[in-house]
Amino acid sequence: MEDYREYxxxxxxxxxxxxxxxxxxxESAEDTALANLEDTASFQExxxxxxxxxxxxxxxxxxxxxxxIVQSR
Numbered sequence: 001m002e003d004y005r006e007y008x009x010x011x012x013x014x015x016x017x018x019x020x021x022x023x024x025x026x027e028s029a030e031d032t033a034l035a036n037l038e039d040t041a042s043f044q045e046x047x048x049x050x051x052x053x054x055x056x057x058x059x060x061x062x063x064x065x066x067x068x069i070v071q072s073r
Contacts, residue, residue: 010036010061015033015034022034036059040058042054
């Protein structure tokens, strides 16, 4: 397993892989890029101007990601 804490900046690809590992394979967040998660907020809490639901992920390295939640059925 790679130690994601060694990366200078978290990438979108790392977040995608982390979420897939957690949701599909039940991996521990501590074994993924999400081990560096510093804060999580809803779009509303994070001040994101949208009608969509979602989350804002703030990483310890200062990078920030938005995850939209869209119901398809």
